[in-house]
């Protein structure tokens with residue numbers, strides 16, 4: 001599928017630079033045209049000759065070598081790229097990109113390109129988790145860059161932590177996705193819910209929760225990009241998703257009705273929404289006035305959407321917990337007879353409500369636990385869809 005695609009591979013000065021050689025070789029063998037750009041620091045870890053020999057093309061190392069055909073190197077590379085991939089990406093290049101610097105060839109190429117950009121960080125875990133690096137990455141994500149999160153494991157500095165360059169497969173699947181090469185969910189109809197429900201008790205007030213809807217939107221977007229037919233039932237409007245059927249609802253009852261309709265012929269339901277378990281028993285017709293010192297609201301149970309939707313479809317739930325994560329998630333998995341539950345510690349740093357990232361454990365019906373490192377909600381979504389594709 002990568003045939004005919006031009007991948008501009010940026011290599012920066014991380015010890016993981018040697019892994020870029022394997023990546024370049026894989027991409028070349030898969031039929032991609034790989035144009036390599038190396039920073040000065042990268043050349044201290046690996047020789048341009050290695051990349052040149054693997055890709056059978058020259059490697060661009062600086063702005064000032066006269067170009068062979070009088071194209072301006074950084075502009076021509078930026079223009080021919082179908083995707084720019086920086087692997088490994090150091091904290092330094094991430095900071096430069098976040099601030100729009102263009103003081104070397106690679107940062108200039110990125111600034112001059114309109115192609116999608118993928119950044120695969122690799123560094124010491126403390127540098128990676130440093131607020132500066134995390135905020136720079138968040139900024140890049142907001143601008144639409146794809147971040148391929150580093151893995152947890154033993155690092156070159158002999159420490160254990162998150163910072164190892166992501167596996168070759170993970171990086172290649174990110175390239176496939178952003179270049180639209182993979183439609184592995186084509187023909188699959190999926191329904192995703194997003195956001196927190198709002199249960200009114202008078203015309204202007206409601207009981208709600210902190211769910212932002214970001215996880216549901218990431219699920220819908222990633223499924224759509226992988227070719228699925230997607231219905232998103234949401235309480236929030238986060239961004240326009242062309243190609244996704246969006247239904248807006250407010251409360252649990254309305255969400256249930258829309259989910260029922262949408263799942264009639266669907267293969268998968270993912271309930272990422274935070275559905276209220278209780279709602280006010282009575283809804284006042286007019287705004288309640290503050291006439292007394294206290295106000296008692298009587299609540300009643302809402303319908304449990306996941307439990308009400310029966311049939312052959314795969315049903316995936318989320319368990320947002322602050323304590324006893326796995327135990328509570330497993331209770332919900334069996335109680336609601338789910339195929340998969342995404343256990344989510346909402347009190348963990350960088351995880352949960354409103355965050356762009358999430359740290360989750362996927363727990364399957366047969367009790368298998370797949371613990372994922374802290375990654376973007378988009379990456380978590382793709383892990384969930386990978387699991388779906390695997391068992392479909």
Ligand code: CTP
Nearest residue numbers: 271272273275276302303304305306317318332
């Ligand atoms: N859910 C649902 N219908 C509801 C409530 C929740 O379908 N009325 C779904 C959520 O979308 C989520 C999963 O069920 O996928 C969460 O299970 P639940 O036990 O309802 O979680 P909590 O509301 O967090 O429950 P508890 O307060 O018991 O922790």
